[in-house]
Amino acid sequence: xxxxxxxxxxxxxxxxxxxxxxxxxxxxxxxxxxxxxxxxxxxxxxxxxxxxxxxxxxxxxxxxxxxxxxxxxxxxxxxxxxxxxxxxxxxxxxxxxxxxxxxxxxxxxxxxxxxxxxxxxxxxxxxxxxxxxxxxxxxxxxxxxxxxxxxxxxxxxxxxxxxxxxxxxxxxxxxxxxxxxxxxxxxxxxxxxxxxxxxxxxxxxxxxxxxxxxxxxxxxxxxxxxxxxxxxxxxxxxxxxxxxxxxxxxxxxxxxxxxxxxxxxxxxxxxxxxxxxxxxxxxxxxxxxxxxxxxxxxxxxxxxxxxxxxxxxx
Amino acid sequence: xxxxxxxxxxxxxxxxxxxxxxxxxxxxxxxxxxxxxxxxxxxxxxxxxxxxxxxxxxxxxxxxxxxxxxxxxxxxxxxxxxxxxxxxxxxxxxxxxxxxxxxxxxxxxxxxxxxxxxxxxxxxxxxxxxxxxxxxxxxxxxxxxxxxxxxxxxxxxxxxxxxxxxxxxxxxxxxxxxxxxxxxxxxxxxxxxxxxxxxxxxxxxxxxxxxxxxxxxxxxxxxxxxxxxxxxxxxxxxxxxxxxxxxxxxxxxxxxxxxxxxxxxxxxxxxxxxxxxxxxxxx
Numbered sequence: 001x002x003x004x005x006x007x008x009x010x011x012x013x014x015x016x017x018x019x020x021x022x023x024x025x026x027x028x029x030x031x032x033x034x035x036x037x038x039x040x041x042x043x044x045x046x047x048x049x050x051x052x053x054x055x056x057x058x059x060x061x062x063x064x065x066x067x068x069x070x071x072x073x074x075x076x077x078x079x080x081x082x083x084x085x086x087x088x089x090x091x092x093x094x095x096x097x098x099x100x101x102x103x104x105x106x107x108x109x110x111x112x113x114x115x116x117x118x119x120x121x122x123x124x125x126x127x128x129x130x131x132x133x134x135x136x137x138x139x140x141x142x143x144x145x146x147x148x149x150x151x152x153x154x155x156x157x158x159x160x161x162x163x164x165x166x167x168x169x170x171x172x173x174x175x176x177x178x179x180x181x182x183x184x185x186x187x188x189x190x191x192x193x194x195x196x197x198x199x200x201x202x203x204x205x206x207x208x209x210x211x212x213x214x215x216x217x218x219x220x221x222x223x224x225x226x227x228x229x230x231x232x233x234x235x236x237x238x239x240x241x242x243x244x245x246x247x248x249x250x251x252x253x254x255x256x257x258x259x260x261x262x263x264x265x266x267x268x269x270x271x272x273x274x275x276x277x278x279x280x281x282x283x284x285x286x287x288x289x290x291x292x293x294x295x296x297x298x299x300x301x302x303x304x305x306x307x308x309x310x311x312x313x314x
Numbered sequence: 315x316x317x318x319x320x321x322x323x324x325x326x327x328x329x330x331x332x333x334x335x336x337x338x339x340x341x342x343x344x345x346x347x348x349x350x351x352x353x354x355x356x357x358x359x360x361x362x363x364x365x366x367x368x369x370x371x372x373x374x375x376x377x378x379x380x381x382x383x384x385x386x387x388x389x390x391x392x393x394x395x396x397x398x399x400x401x402x403x404x405x406x407x408x409x410x411x412x413x414x415x416x417x418x419x420x421x422x423x424x425x426x427x428x429x430x431x432x433x434x435x436x437x438x439x440x441x442x443x444x445x446x447x448x449x450x451x452x453x454x455x456x457x458x459x460x461x462x463x464x465x466x467x468x469x470x471x472x473x474x475x476x477x478x479x480x481x482x483x484x485x486x487x488x489x490x491x492x493x494x495x496x497x498x499x500x501x502x503x504x505x506x507x508x509x510x511x512x513x514x515x516x517x518x519x520x521x522x523x524x525x526x527x528x529x530x531x532x533x534x535x536x537x538x539x540x541x542x543x544x545x546x547x548x549x550x551x552x553x554x555x556x557x558x559x560x561x562x563x564x565x566x567x568x569x570x571x572x573x574x575x576x577x578x579x580x581x582x583x584x585x586x587x588x589x590x591x592x593x594x595x596x597x
Contacts, residue, residue, distance in 0.1 A: 045432075045596070045597075048432075048436050048439075049435075049436075049439045050432055050435060050436065050596060050597040051596040051597070052596060065439055066439035066440065068332070068439075069329070069332040070329050070330060070331060070332030070333070071332065071333070071436065071437060071438070071439055072333075072436075072437050073329045073330055073332070074329065077436055079432050079436070080429055080432055082428070082429045083429040083430060083431075083432040083433045083436075084428065084429065084430055084433065085345070085349065085424060085425070085428045085430040086428060087349055087350060087351060088345070088348050088349060089348070092344065092345075092348035093433075095344055095348075096341045096342075096344040096345045096348070097341070097433060097437050099337060099340045099341035099344055100333040100337050100338055100341045100437045100438055101330065101331060101332060101333060101337065101437070102330065102331045102337055103330075140433060144330075
């Protein structure tokens with residue numbers, strides 16, 4: 001379990017992470033989603049004790065990372081596929097890391113096989129593709145058979161087969177009861193891999209919820225409706241919280257009212273519908289919706305400061 | 315609830331050994347010997363030491379031969395206590411200190427330039443322990459390599475000086491003193507290099523500072539007029555070597571024990587600063 005409380009990192013005048021609090025639970029894959037530069041990597045480096053927080057704290061399995069007696073056996077991390085001296089072979093890199101915790105050579109060979117690096121293990125990392133570098137980073141993270149696994153952008157540069165492999169691996173690790181914390185800026189990947197999502201933007205947590213909840217969150221569920229009397233239907237549906245988009249002459253998209261409500265209104269008023277399809281928002285759309293709020297929130301603060309009388313106005 | 319506590323306890327018990335110092339030392343030694351660049355630097359140090367000694371043996375022999383005909387040269391030899399050959403094995407020391415000092419810089423700066431530091435300090439979050447382990451590895455190997463190279467250099471020089479009728483006794487107390495003090499000196503330079511690499515975190519910058527301290531400052535201090543720089547020059551690390559190995563105290567230089575203390579300070583201060591910065595800064 002990872003627990004962050006008011007975690008803040010300020011570089012000079014730039015706030016990279018602004019007081020984030022979240023909990024990453026064991027037994028499920030938690031995705032850490034945000035655009036590049038949102039503060040994902042900084043947060044992960046603070047979890048690993050590499051960067052000291054400006055304020056706030058973060059613990060892993062109840063203790064700050066540096067307090068653990070055997071860190072590699074508690075937490076394995078892929079923070080950067082290039083956290084390797086590239087003139088060393090993959091095997092020797094893992095061997096040197098394993099030596100710090102007396103992890104046997106057999107385990108080194110095991111993670112090499114597990115990550116599919118068998119053929120290149122005795123080659124210098126210099127010649128590795130980005131994908132092989134990622135596999136080596138994942139091998140290093142798994143070395144100590146840790147309870148908690150942190151992976152920063154693990155599918156970057158992986159081929160499609162590698163992407164599926166990472167997806168299955170993290171799901172398997174979570175199913176064993178481990179804590180898996182995975183960052184990505186690829187929403188489609190998160191939709192397929194994560195059970196729970198923490199969304200970060202501009203150093204703030206925008207959402208922290210099960211992935212299904214984020215996708216079907218309030219205001220995101222829409223219904224596609226085809227009718228030969230679109231104007232009439234629009235009049236009927238007009239009301240608080242309902243919005244209607246006209247896509248074609250007879251094709252509408254309704255949000256704010258469920259399909260049953262739409263059908264009821266149509267039936268009561270003798271309007272014929274010839275399609276009524278509930279639409280699920282994609283994670284992309286849900287994410288855009290979330291970050292749009294974040295942007296509006298910021299601009300509201302600035303206008304609010306200069307025009308205080310606006311409060312209460314509509 | 316009780317099952318979760320039970321589970322957690324069983325996981326805790328299965329957690330194996332952590333990064334005790336001897337394990338970190340082993341890890342750093344693995345890192346040291348698995349880099350081709352390190353091995354090349356070590357081999358070139360040995361080569362330079364032996365090569366320069368052979369050249370010096372030849373040059374000294376030529377000089378001694380001349381002295382038999384030239385009373386002026388003979389007087390110069392007599393002024394040096396008559397023992398011309400004893401410093402031949404350590405002739406290449408200026409280059410050994412440069413190479414092994416740079417090795418000290420590189421072993422730490424490369425951690426930061428390659429990103430390896432993130433792996434190193436994630437595995438061992440108490441950051442002083444990898445630094446100390448690295449220091450031990452580089453200091454011990456610099457000492458051993460210099461000592462062994464000096465001895466081999468002596469062995470190679472023997473037949474050459476013998477050819478000119480000069481005497482070189484590798485077992486004499488002055489020979490042993492030169493071998494040990496020079497080896498300690500080079501080990502100290504390697505430690506200074508590592509401290510610079512930790513502070514500057516950049517290979518080129520670290521090596522340039524090392525060259526600045528050991529090669530540029532001594533010359534600059536000589537060129538700048540004034541007694542202050544003449545006096546200060548004695549306290550530069552390069553100028554501690556001769557007082558420590560002199561047969562007799564040479565006027566206007568430090569006493570041997572003073573020189574040893576100055577060299578010690580040149581090691582302790584940068585290493586302490588490196589430790590503080592390594593602990594404080596983000597990786």
